[in-house]
Amino acid sequence: MSDITQTLSDLGIELPKAPPAVAAYVPVRVEGLLAHVSGQLPFVDGHLPLTGHVGGEVTLEQGQSLARQCAINALAALHEHAGGLENIAGVVRVGVFVACGTSFVDHPKVGNGASELFQQVFGESGRHARAAVGCPSLPLGSPVEVEVLASLRAPV
Amino acid sequence: MSDITQTLSDLGIELPKAPPAVAAYVPVRVEGLLAHVSGQLPFVDGHLPLTGHVGGEVTLEQGQSLARQCAINALAALHEHAGGLENIAGVVRVGVFVACGTSFVDHPKVGNGASELFQQVFGESGRHARAAVGCPSLPLGSPVEVEVLASLRAPV
């Protein structure tokens, strides 16, 4: 097994088939040595495990877990559409959108569910710039959406 | 007529004069072979046709139409500030912000109003990565805002 496949295996992660784009766009657009990954929802086997607001129907811990699932789905999309995970040099930027109410303050903790996974998988080169913000609602009622910009080793 | 001018004509689109920036920024910033287009509102002749929430005062169909208008305004901005539409190689990323309430779920459908236009105009190279999210409000009460990253054929 390659290093990264071994790492995923050690983390107990089996890459799903990349979720299809929900609409008229592509899961990943590669431009030069950067891969722009569309906003990922925390689909598991084609379904959202939970819907609603983090801090409301969805607990902070669940929100973190959902953000991690978004990140796993981003990895799956990169694997299928950016030359395989071995071609990913690192993660440059992560955008974290959290469905929540007006008094929610823990957007960074939710985002860590995604950020920590990228560090675990890519090590130092997985450390990224990030913006985490709140939204009144997200597509399909998802509690979390995660967008990723990754750098590539070689063009695809 | 050039290919792209013909395409716009076939789609019944006449490019407006690019809406001016609403504030202390520029409509388009070119950096290398990428053009960053500022968040576009659906201005028509300098006015917002509608304000309010999609799924509330504004129907889904109207929201889609407004997203398409944002995309047209982005094309106008690229035409004026990125070397003409002939210099646009494709669309890399689209950010869609939808003003909506907590139970809205159709952000992707709204975004399609913009995404489908880019595909119609640029074909395969118009297919892009995308993030679509909800917001409690947008500038000037706009129901939709669309941000675009486009790739260029030549530096400007």
Place this chain on the structure above:
Amino acid sequence: MSDITQTLSDLGIELPKAPPAVAAYVPVRVEGLLAHVSGQLPFVDGHLPLTGHVGGEVTLEQGQSLARQCAINALAALHEHAGGLENIAGVVRVGVFVACGTSFVDHPKVGNGASELFQQVFGESGRHARAAVGCPSLPLGSPVEVEVLASLRAPV
């Protein structure tokens, strides 16, 4: 003093120590000649001066001032993590997130607090593309968050 240090001094700005990242990410990620700055909160001496909604507990003028503080903190992060401010060629894109209610319309005015500072510091090359949107809440209850993409003179 260098030109840019002189400019900051003329503006009465003393760069703070860059606020640490609040969570599992880095303040700045450099990729080639672009520096991605994580979403900045308006920390002063490690504390948020205000929390809540702009247009609610926080006035528009306060919101503008907080956006300016976010921009100052972004400059501090670039100074520490992107080869010093002398290495910043310009500002490419600014994302402005405003915590606000459903009837707020002045997101662009809030964003100007950041945008105008970048123009004052970097002149013409500080003029950037921008997207300004509303959010029900932001990390730690912050009224404003500002994300920055800057261009560099030399790799770091």
